[in-house]
Amino acid sequence: MINIRTDGRRRTSGGGRVRSRGVKVLAVVLAVVLTTGVVAGWALRRRRDHDTAERVAARYFAAWSNGDLDRMRGLAADPPADFDAQHRALTIGLAVTSIALDPRPVVRSGPDAAHAPFTVSRSLAGHGTWTFASELRLGRVEGRWRVRWTPATLYPGLKGGGQWTVGQVRVPAVTLSDRAGRPLANEGPLAPYLAGIASRLGDEEERIVPAVVLRDGGGPPQRVKLFGTVKGRRVRTTLDRRVQAAAEKALAAAPGRAAIVAVRPSSGEVAAVADGLGGLGAFGSGYPPGSTFKVVTAGALVAEGADAGTGADCPASTVTAQRTIRNDEGHALGRTTLRDAFAASCNTTFAQLAVERLGPAKLAASARRFGFGTRITPGTDAADGGFPAPRSGAELAEAAIGQGRVLASPLLMASVAAAVADGSWRSPRLLPPDLVREGGGAVPAPRPVPGTGALRAMMRAVVTGGTAAGAGLPDGTSGKTGTAEIASGPPHAWFIGFRDGLAFAVFVETGGSGPKVAAPLAARFLAALR
Incomplete structure (x- = not known):
C-alpha cells in the first residue's frame, strides 16, 4: 500500500523492504544478463578458436582415415552430389584394402586461404601399394574454415568422375622424347625413325604389366601407376617439336612423295x-x-684457289670428254663469274671445270669432306652417300653436276648445306654421341671444309638473283636448287639451304623442277617456322 505524506512526500508501508527487494531483483537480472553474455561470448570465441584451418584439416584427415564420408562431407564447402560416389569408385575400382594418410603442416596462402600437402598410400589387393602426393585446399566460407574439395583432392589433375581399374598395359623398353624432354608420339612420319632408335637402344622386348588405369570424365585411358616393374628407359632425341611441326605442315603441301630434313649446323x-x-x-x-x-664441286674449285668472283664460261651447251652437257632450257650467260654460274645453275660451267681443272681425285676428295663415302650412323638405319670413282671423263662431267652414279639421301644433303653454314661437316645424328655409339654407331670428328665463305656467297646469290629468286624464300636464306634427271619419268626436285642456325634439305620424288617445286616447299617450311 502506498501512502501520501502531508508534507507532499510519498511514503510506503513496510519501510525500505520494497526498495531493497527491487534492487535485489534488478541485480539478479543484470547478473544473469552479464553472465549469459560472457558465456555466449566465451562459447563463440571458443568455437572460433576451434574452427581454424589446422583443426579443420586435422578433423578431415581423421575422418578420411576412418572412412567417415558423412563427416568428410560435413567439413567440405559445397561438396558435389557425387562426393561419396567418387570416393567409392576409386576404392571399389582398384580393390583398395587400406588407406594411410601422412599430412604435412598447413600452409597459409592468405587470410582466407590455405592448403595442406599430404601423401596418401593405398594398398591394392594382389598388387601392392600405390603412393602419391596431393594437397587439401581450405578456405574461409562465411567466417568459418572449410575444405574446398575438388576431384583433384583424390588424385592430382583429376577433373571429373574418374573411372578406375587395374589393367594390363604394354611398357616399351625405350620411351623417346624431343630435345626438351616432351614425349614423342609413335605415329605419323616420325614413327619408323622412333621405332628404329628404340630397336637399337632397347635391350629387351616390351613388357606387359599390371597398372592403375584412369579414364577421367570419359577421356582416353591413361596409366598412372605401374606395378612389378620400373618404367621403360627414357631417352631424349635431338628432335625439336617446333621444327618438326613446321616440316610436317610444309610436307602436307608437297605434290607427291617428299621429305624434309632439318639439321643444326653447329x-x-x-x-x-x-x-x-x-x-x-x-x-x-x-x-x-x-x-x-x-x-661439292664448287667446294673442290675453291679448295684449289678459286673464289666467288673467279671468271668462268657458261655456254648453253658444251662437249667435254666426249660428253655433251646442256643447261636447263638452253640458258647461257657467256663469260661470267663462278658465283653467277652457280646461281644460274650452269651445268656446262661445272662439268667443264671438273674435267679441265679438277680431275677425279680432287672432286672425290671434296665429296669425302662433305660426307660422301662416310658411314652415317644417326641412331637408326641410314644410307651412305655414294660417290663411286669416275671411270672416264664423261662420268666425271656427269658426277660434277650430281648425275650418273652419284647418290645421296635427303639427310646427307641437309648435312652438306649444314657444312657450308658452319664451316665443318658433321655427321648428322638423332641422339647424343654416347647413345649413337651405344647403338653400334660411330660419330666421326668434324671435317673442316675450306672456302665456305665463298660457298656461302654463291648460295646466297641463288636466292637473291638465281634459280630460287622467285620461290618466296624469306630474307637471309641461302641455298641451292636441283633438278635431277632419272632414267624414266619426271626428274626429282631438290632444294638445300640454311637460315637462322638451321640447315635443311627438301626433296620431292619425281617432282619435276627444283626451282618451281622444291624451293617453294622450302619457303613454306621456313614460313611455318616463323
Whole structure:
C-alpha cells in the first residue's frame, strides 16, 4: 500500500523492504544478463578458436582415415552430389584394402586461404601399394574454415568422375622424347625413325604389366601407376617439336612423295625429319642429287684457289670428254663469274671445270669432306652417300653436276648445306654421341671444309638473283636448287639451304623442277617456322 505524506512526500508501508527487494531483483537480472553474455561470448570465441584451418584439416584427415564420408562431407564447402560416389569408385575400382594418410603442416596462402600437402598410400589387393602426393585446399566460407574439395583432392589433375581399374598395359623398353624432354608420339612420319632408335637402344622386348588405369570424365585411358616393374628407359632425341611441326605442315603441301630434313649446323643434330617417302626413305634411300651437288664441286674449285668472283664460261651447251652437257632450257650467260654460274645453275660451267681443272681425285676428295663415302650412323638405319670413282671423263662431267652414279639421301644433303653454314661437316645424328655409339654407331670428328665463305656467297646469290629468286624464300636464306634427271619419268626436285642456325634439305620424288617445286616447299617450311 502506498501512502501520501502531508508534507507532499510519498511514503510506503513496510519501510525500505520494497526498495531493497527491487534492487535485489534488478541485480539478479543484470547478473544473469552479464553472465549469459560472457558465456555466449566465451562459447563463440571458443568455437572460433576451434574452427581454424589446422583443426579443420586435422578433423578431415581423421575422418578420411576412418572412412567417415558423412563427416568428410560435413567439413567440405559445397561438396558435389557425387562426393561419396567418387570416393567409392576409386576404392571399389582398384580393390583398395587400406588407406594411410601422412599430412604435412598447413600452409597459409592468405587470410582466407590455405592448403595442406599430404601423401596418401593405398594398398591394392594382389598388387601392392600405390603412393602419391596431393594437397587439401581450405578456405574461409562465411567466417568459418572449410575444405574446398575438388576431384583433384583424390588424385592430382583429376577433373571429373574418374573411372578406375587395374589393367594390363604394354611398357616399351625405350620411351623417346624431343630435345626438351616432351614425349614423342609413335605415329605419323616420325614413327619408323622412333621405332628404329628404340630397336637399337632397347635391350629387351616390351613388357606387359599390371597398372592403375584412369579414364577421367570419359577421356582416353591413361596409366598412372605401374606395378612389378620400373618404367621403360627414357631417352631424349635431338628432335625439336617446333621444327618438326613446321616440316610436317610444309610436307602436307608437297605434290607427291617428299621429305624434309632439318639439321643444326653447329652440332649435326637432326631437328626434324618429315618423311613421306615411306619407311626410312629420308635417311635410307639414295637419289641423284642433281645440281645440289654443285656445292661439292664448287667446294673442290675453291679448295684449289678459286673464289666467288673467279671468271668462268657458261655456254648453253658444251662437249667435254666426249660428253655433251646442256643447261636447263638452253640458258647461257657467256663469260661470267663462278658465283653467277652457280646461281644460274650452269651445268656446262661445272662439268667443264671438273674435267679441265679438277680431275677425279680432287672432286672425290671434296665429296669425302662433305660426307660422301662416310658411314652415317644417326641412331637408326641410314644410307651412305655414294660417290663411286669416275671411270672416264664423261662420268666425271656427269658426277660434277650430281648425275650418273652419284647418290645421296635427303639427310646427307641437309648435312652438306649444314657444312657450308658452319664451316665443318658433321655427321648428322638423332641422339647424343654416347647413345649413337651405344647403338653400334660411330660419330666421326668434324671435317673442316675450306672456302665456305665463298660457298656461302654463291648460295646466297641463288636466292637473291638465281634459280630460287622467285620461290618466296624469306630474307637471309641461302641455298641451292636441283633438278635431277632419272632414267624414266619426271626428274626429282631438290632444294638445300640454311637460315637462322638451321640447315635443311627438301626433296620431292619425281617432282619435276627444283626451282618451281622444291624451293617453294622450302619457303613454306621456313614460313611455318616463323
